[in-house]
Amino acid sequence: MSRPNPTVLEDPAALARAAADHVVEVLATALAQHDTAHVALAGGSTPRAVNALLATAPRRASVDWSRVVFWFGDERCVPPDDDESNYKMNRLTLLDPLGIPATRVHRMRGEDDPTAAAADYDAVLQRELGEVPRLDLIQLGMGPDGHTASLFPGTTESIDPMRHSIAHYVPKFDRWRMTLTPRTINAARAVMITAGGAEKSDALRAVLEGPHEPDIYPAQQVRPTSGNLRWLVDAAAASKLSK
Numbered sequence: 399m400s401r402p403n404p405t406v407l408e409d410p411a412a413l414a415r416a417a418a419d420h421v422v423e424v425l426a427t428a429l430a431q432h433d434t435a436h437v438a439l440a441g442g443s444t445p446r447a448v449n450a451l452l453a454t455a456p457r458r459a460s461v462d463w464s465r466v467v468f469w470f471g472d473e474r475c476v477p478p479d480d481d482e483s484n485y486k487m488n489r490l491t492l493l494d495p496l497g498i499p500a501t502r503v504h505r506m507r508g509e510d511d512p513t514a515a516a517a518d519y520d521a522v523l524q525r526e527l528g529e530v531p532r533l534d535l536i537q538l539g540m541g542p543d544g545h546t547a548s549l550f551p552g553t554t555e556s557i558d559p560m561r562h563s564i565a566h567y568v569p570k571f572d573r574w575r576m577t578l579t580p581r582t583i584n585a586a587r588a589v590m591i592t593a594g595g596a597e598k599s600d601a602l603r604a605v606l607e608g609p610h611e612p613d614i615y616p617a618q619q620v621r622p623t624s625g626n627l628r629w630l631v632d633a634a635a636a637s638k639l640s641k
């Protein structure tokens with residue numbers, strides 16, 4: 399598979415607009431083909447601006463949100479009302495503004511034992527989406543170290559290739575994290591990675607143009623078999639790319 403070719407937007411606001419437009423496009427296409435569309439939400443801070451655009455006009459009316467089921471790409475092992483919670487961030491910026499009922503939100507239970515919670519999530523993914531769960535869209539970010547979801551450098555080689563979601567200890571934070579696995583990410587019909595800011599420029603060059611070192615730069619492991627991968631970055635993050 400050829401190297402991903404990122405779309406470069408001039409600034410963070412343009413990046414958020416492009417990401418929101420892509421979410422609308424992918425979900426509208428999925429809903430034209432299926433009764434329900436399944437989307438995984440990203441964590442961190444970048445989704446805030448994207449969610450704000452999705453939850454307001456004109457994009458809000460472009461998707462039949464009553465037929466969308468929400469999942470999570472990863473979660474910090476904290477309670478759902480903790481400021482560190484990816485669920486809380488997405489609830490406040492997207493799910494509540496859209497009036498999404500809890501019945502259509504599959505959150506990773508950060509308050510529970512991580513290993514048990516990840517096993518439960520694995521089971522729910524299969525119960526709802528089949529033996530090889532295929533989400534319609536997985537939204538991801540990328541950190542300054544080249545991590546994506548909660549797949550951090552030096553933590554991916556021990557991941558069971560048969561699992562769909564796992565929990566693992568991340569020495570960098572001395573914390574446990576839950577995350578979808580590369581298997582599930584790459585089974586998705588579409589994947590969108592959004593990355594902005596100069597602090598990510600070294601990692602972005604390494605991920606997109608450097609040697610293939612997937613355990614050092616886990617974002618390199620994002621290669622959906624559908625081929626539908628969209629990298630959206632801003633000019634600051636792209637500042638060290640050769641092309």
Ligand code: 6PG
Nearest residue numbers: 441442443444539540541546547
């Ligand atoms: C998390 C995320 C993580 C995030 C990147 C980028 O829980 O932290 O899921 O993978 O997407 O760290 O984060 P920012 O958007 O805050 O730069």
